Amino acid sequence: MSELSFEDKLNLVKVRLNTLDRYPSVEQLDFILHPIDKPCYLKACPGSGKTEVVGIKAAYEISKWKNYFSGIAVLSFTKNASKEIAERIKKFGGTNATQHPHFIGTIDSWLHGYILHPFAHKATGYKGKNSDKSYRLIDNEEKYDFLASFKTTISYKPYPTCAWVNDYYFECSEPVELQSQSRYLDLTAIDATVKKALQENKSKFLKAGLATYADAEFLCYYLLKKNPSILSNLVNRFPIMIIDECQDLSNNQLELLKLLNQAGSVIHFVGDNNQSIYEFKKVYVEKINAFILENKLVEKLLTKNFRSNQKIVNVCIGLEKYNTGIEPQKIIGNESELLSVSCIFWEYTASELPMLPQRFIDFIKSQNENIKEDERKISIRKSAILSRAHSTLSEFRSQPTSELSKVEMLATGLLCWANNPRTGKDMQNALHLIGKSISLLAYNGNGKHQHQFCPDDYSPIEWRNQLSDLIINITITSNGIYPFTG
Numbered sequence: 499m500s501e502l503s504f505e506d507k508l509n510l511v512k513v514r515l516n517t518l519d520r521y522p523s524v525e526q527l528d529f530i531l532h533p534i535d536k537p538c539y540l541k542a543c544p545g546s547g548k549t550e551v552v553g554i555k556a557a558y559e560i561s562k563w564k565n566y567f568s569g570i571a572v573l574s575f576t577k578n579a580s581k582e583i584a585e586r587i588k589k590f591g592g593t594n595a596t597q598h599p600h601f602i603g604t605i606d607s608w609l610h611g612y613i614l615h616p617f618a619h620k621a622t623g624y625k626g627k628n629s630d631k632s633y634r635l636i637d638n639e640e641k642y643d644f645l646a647s648f649k650t651t652i653s654y655k656p657y658p659t660c661a662w663v664n665d666y667y668f669e670c671s672e673p674v675e676l677q678s679q680s681r682y683l684d685l686t687a688i689d690a691t692v693k694k695a696l697q698e699n700k701s702k703f704l705k706a707g708l709a710t711y712a713d714a715e716f717l718c719y720y721l722l723k724k725n726p727s728i729l730s731n732l733v734n735r736f737p738i739m740i741i742d743e744c745q746d747l748s749n750n751q752l753e754l755l756k757l758l759n760q761a762g763s764v765i766h767f768v769g770d771n772n773q774s775i776y777e778f779k780k781v782y783v784e785k786i787n788a789f790i791l792e793n794k795l796v797e798k799l800l801t802k803n804f805r806s807n808q809k810i811v812n813v814c815i816g817l818e819k820y821n822t823g824i825e826p827q828k829i830i831g832n833e834s835e836l837l838s839v840s841c842i843f844w845e846y847t848a849s850e851l852p853m854l855p856q857r858f859i860d861f862i863k864s865q866n867e868n869i870k871e872d873e874r875k876i877s878i879r880k881s882a883i884l885s886r887a888h889s890t891l892s893e894f895r896s897q898p899t900s901e902l903s904k905v906e907m908l909a910t911g912l913l914c915w916a917n918n919p920r921t922g923k924d925m926q927n928a929l930h931l932i933g934k935s936i937s938l939l940a941y942n943g944n945g946k947h948q949h950q951f952c953p954d955d956y957s958p959i960e961w962r963n964q965l966s967d968l969i970i971n972i973t974i975t976s977n978g979i980y981p982f983t984g
Contacts, residue, residue, distance in 0.1 A: 553586025
């Protein structure tokens with residue numbers, strides 16, 4: 499394959515796909531044409547078109563697939579990421595490319611659908627209900643009343659302290675160990691008797707058909723390890739696996755993949771270990787690196803950042819070197835520089851956080867004044883503020899402020915309502931702002947602030963219903979009011 503020209507390689511891909519609206523780079527094409535039966539690690543820098551190239555790779559391989567009873571599993575960590583990949587596979591390979599026998603979705607949905615729900619009862623003795631032996635998944639943050647029967651008393655002094663059964667899970671290790679998933683539960687500080695009680699209550703919990711997401715991973719691992727025939731059938735069903743965002747694999751997920759790999763699955767990793775963000779999942783980057791080395795995954799690189807200019811790339815490389823002490827690989831920023839200043843560091847207090855969007859807009863406007871060509875000016879509509887967590891976005895998108903005008907209150911309230919995912923705080927702030935805006939516009943500000951500024955002519959329930967109807971009507975796209983386009 500290496501002796502072929504770029505054009506010849508490109509034609510090999512194009513002839514297999516429904517469409518290819520842009521040409522892949524040399525690096526991207528190298529990964530796309532890498533033999534699917536040889537494990538590979540695509541180390542992709544930020545902005546390198548990773549999702550696009552995974553979609554092309556999957557569509558290309560699926561187009562050549564001949565087996566009707568086994569398929570390729572393309573797995574990521576979030577529904578949004580999986581949806582993005584699936585849409586690209588359909589785009590390049592057609593609508594049938596994502597259908598049986600292949601699977602494109604989250605790691606959780608794959609584990610639950612093919613291992614947990616059909617087979618986990620064999621490992622726990624769960625009897626099921628009405629012939630249904632699938633598991634009920636419980637979030638580790640939830641504290642339902644029915645979970646109280648599985649609580650374990652940790653200590654009695656100075657007052658009784660208990661651990662909920664979804665505060666911890668079994669780690670896939672030899673021997674099996676308990677691992678905390680609560681900041682309030684320190685398992686290193688408890689004695690053997692309490693640990694035994696924790697294990698017994700967790701076993702009762704699992705036998706009752708209940709599991710946290712971490713428990714589900716352990717059950718899948720334990721089941722496959724104790725049932726080689728099920729493991730073998732699963733490998734035959736999915737002999738090829740592509741793991742997107744591999745840097746976010748938890749220890750239990752990684753141990754599961756080891757079992758599959760040892761049984762014959764060919765596993766491809768896509769991601770960059772320097773971009774791991776899920777510390778709460780007990781991600782061990784060194785174990786992921788060890789998996790790559792031990793299983794001889796061929797390393798492929800995507801080193802061109804099509805999203806950022808070189809100045810921004812250099813700042814990120816500098817931060818990486820500072821944090822790791824390791825010289826990072828060279829990344830090329832492909833975006834042209836519109837401004838002399840590409841990276842700005844702003845400091846702010848908690849009270850100033852809601853003002854950041856306006857500060858950002860004002861900064862863009864000031865920079866545009868120095869750009870003569872209209873086509874090179876920065877479009878505010880195409881600009882974005884990125885945050886590591888949705889809670890931060892909610893803070894400056896949702897927080898009411900007394901400095902807003904009546905119309906700005908209405909607009910900000912609609913933005914709160916449009917938050918995705920929408921939290922209870924978002925809805926509360928939206929109703930507060932829109933209620934206050936309408937109260938000022940139509941009722942001279944007369945209204946009870948504790949009930950979304952409800953005027954005297956309405957009951958609080960009637961007022962909330964009115965606000966709800968108003969939001970629904972305003973946000974109908976055909977009415978041309980929201981989303982804002984001006």
